[in-house]
Amino acid sequence: MLRAIGLDKGQETAYRALVALGASEVPDLAHRLALPVQQTERALRHLERHGLAAQSSARPGRWVAAPPGVALAALLARQRSELEQAELSAALLAQEYRGEAAEPTVHDLLEVVTGASAVAHRFRQLQLGAAREVCALVTGRPHAVTAADNEEEERAAAARGVVFRVVVDQDVLGGPTGIREASTALARGEQVRVTDRVPTKLVIADRSLAMVPLTARGAEPTALVVHASGLLDSLTGLFEAVWREAVPLRLGATGAAEESGGVPDATDLEILTLLLAGLTDASVAKHLELGLRTVQRRVKGLMELAGVTTRLQLGWHARERGWVAR
CATH class of the missing domain: 3.30.870.10 (Endonuclease Chain A)
Structure with a gap:
């Protein structure tokens, strides 16, 4: 979450642990993080450069976390300022580019x-x-x-x-x-x-x-x-x-369909969509994890619901009735 302000995953974990403890010796923090002491110390030095941690003046070797509300707010403010400057530079460069490339080759x-x-x-x-x-x-x-x-x-x-x-x-x-x-x-x-x-x-x-x-x-x-x-x-x-x-394409993940009043249910609509997309009954059954006979039975039920005798007619009626998007 704090990658945007220059912390990698290990450094963020170290800061979170230090915040939870308030203060800690390097060996104790390394043990808590299950990291080598040298790696933990490098992470703390990085946090120190960002103003997120400091060494205790009273107890050498002890590290104290900077208050997140103050330290992170300062870093975020700096990031926003740098981003605004970058956006301004990008806008100026784009303007310059348009001026130079008014008639590009x-x-x-x-x-x-x-x-x-x-x-x-x-x-x-x-x-x-x-x-x-x-x-x-x-x-x-x-x-x-x-x-x-x-x-x-x-x-x-x-x-x-x-x-x-x-x-x-x-x-x-x-x-x-x-x-x-x-x-x-x-x-x-x-x-x-x-x-x-x-x-x-x-x-x-x-x-x-x-x-x-x-x-x-x-x-x-x-x-x-x-x-x-x-x-x-x-x-x-x-x-x-x-x-x-x-x-x-209409699949079940996009929303529920009505299941009563002569309207196909969500599975029927998925089957219709995939058949209209050109998939075979076997492919539809495989992708929807249904039995082949189940797919064929549902298609037959849709034909009866639409009052048609062929699949070509079913596709036309499905579009006309709004069962599938046009």
Whole structure:
């Protein structure tokens, strides 16, 4: 929790222990923390430099914790001041950049990023810098950043109010972790849709910056970063076209459904959504941990509820009746 003011986990633990004790000898504190004496002493020296601890003048070798209300408030005030200065510098640099790049050349509109770590770093930069919206097309295996690697950044962006619109390939949804990752995204408030074929991986931030892969699977990850330009407009148009044709995904984690009055229950709605996304009965049964016959029985019940005789009719009626999002 105190990483933002320059403390690592060990130093924060040492400070918390010292606060709980009020004061302590180094060996006693080391024993409490289950750390070597030298490591504990280094942590205390670091706390001393931050004004969070001090050596007792009355008893040499004894350390006293600084009152958190005073010491931490001072550090936070300094951090806020430094952050405000950084924001001001960033704004001035952005203004200078816009002035210098009023008519950028073609080379200035495109960046080629090579290497897994460089691609991953640029991707996180793009996402963390988004202020309004992130749009993404997801297909195939990730080259540089997995869903698990990116979860923390997505949570942080969502907490800032950034809207996520994501279209996933049917094969991705049907993969071993596809349903779980989609459920996690929906639980964060992201909008997720599914289509049978996504043309390319793509991420767009605030309609001002985009990133697309340049290499095929197996080659060294390379991506193209596209700045505001006609090409970016075309990529944005591509995303919107795929988004319009994709099926909105609805899973149980996004909220409860009514279970009476001739309305499908939550499990029925999950089954419908996954079938409309193109998954087979067997795949739906596997991902929802249901028996194949249970899935088929529920589909038959939905057909009876809708008063139809084919699955094609069921899909049409499901959309018309609002059982699944349009």
